[in-house]
Amino acid sequence: MRTRNKPWAAERLADYPHYAVPVPENVKGNWSEDFGNHNPLHIEVGTGKGRFVTEMARANPDVNYIGIELSESVIVTALDRVIEADLPNVKLLNINAEDLTAVFEKGEVHRVYLNFSDPWPKNRHEKRRLTYKKFLDLYKTVLPEKGEIHFKTDNQGLFEYSLQSFSAYGLLLTYVSLDLHKSDFEGNIMTEYEEKFSNKGQRIYRCEVQYQ
Numbered sequence: 001m002r003t004r005n006k007p008w009a010a011e012r013l014a015d016y017p018h019y020a021v022p023v024p025e026n027v028k029g030n031w032s033e034d035f036g037n038h039n040p041l042h043i044e045v046g047t048g049k050g051r052f053v054t055e056m057a058r059a060n061p062d063v064n065y066i067g068i069e070l071s072e073s074v075i076v077t078a079l080d081r082v083i084e085a086d087l088p089n090v091k092l093l094n095i096n097a098e099d100l101t102a103v104f105e106k107g108e109v110h111r112v113y114l115n116f117s118d119p120w121p122k123n124r125h126e127k128r129r130l131t132y133k134k135f136l137d138l139y140k141t142v143l144p145e146k147g148e149i150h151f152k153t154d155n156q157g158l159f160e161y162s163l164q165s166f167s168a169y170g171l172l173l174t175y176v177s178l179d180l181h182k183s184d185f186e187g188n189i190m191t192e193y194e195e196k197f198s199n200k201g202q203r204i205y206r207c208e209v210q211y212q
């Protein structure tokens with residue numbers, strides 16, 4: 001995602017610690033207390049500008065959502081959305097997905113969403129793909145038994161790679177659509193990238209997989 005550097009972003013995030021949790025390591029094992037309920041926790045890794053987590057939180061008040069985003073300059077836009085929505089069940093973390101296990105206990109996350117993850121098409125960048133086995137290990141460490149990953153993308157190469165990666169890892173494929181917007185899937189919430197690509201006529205691939 002190309003975004004201008006925003007030197008003021010860190011200060012803005014620091015002004016809203018309730019929404020953009022400043023030291024999430026301190027909340028590890030206590031996210032239920034932080035949200036003030038024992039509802040399931042779903043995370044989106046690579047949340048970008050935050051439309052998905054915010055609209056999912058609005059549509060599903062009995063689920064807690066956390067959007068995880070590496071780029072400070074991007075997550076600050078998600079923060080604006082979250083502030084405007086003013087919902088009790090959505091928060092943001094400005095961290096690298098590689099640090100997931102530093103902020104969540106085993107079983108503390110009930111579902112992982114990956115939406116329009118960066119494709120990193122060159123073979124030498126495979127390890128950066130969020131569906132590479134190293135990341136599947138990390139998700140497994142924070143999910144419960146039979147935890148789920150829900151993944152969608154416009155990128156056919158990344159989708160095929162990810163299906164192979166999930167399969168090689170032993171994940172069970174429980175749902176697949178090769179054209180989400182023409183399928184009977186209900187309740188789809190469009191992400192910023194999804195809207196951009198589908199407006200260009202690109203089809204959207206989606207799958208759900210489960211750890212065994």
Ligand code: SAM
Nearest residue numbers: 046047048069070071096097115116191192193
């Ligand atoms: N999910 C959003 C959407 O569908 O509109 C954003 C998609 S954008 C192509 C991918 C986002 O993932 C970028 O904002 C990028 O900074 C973030 N990202 C990439 N690798 C990450 C990582 N290791 N940890 C956290 N975020 C990451």
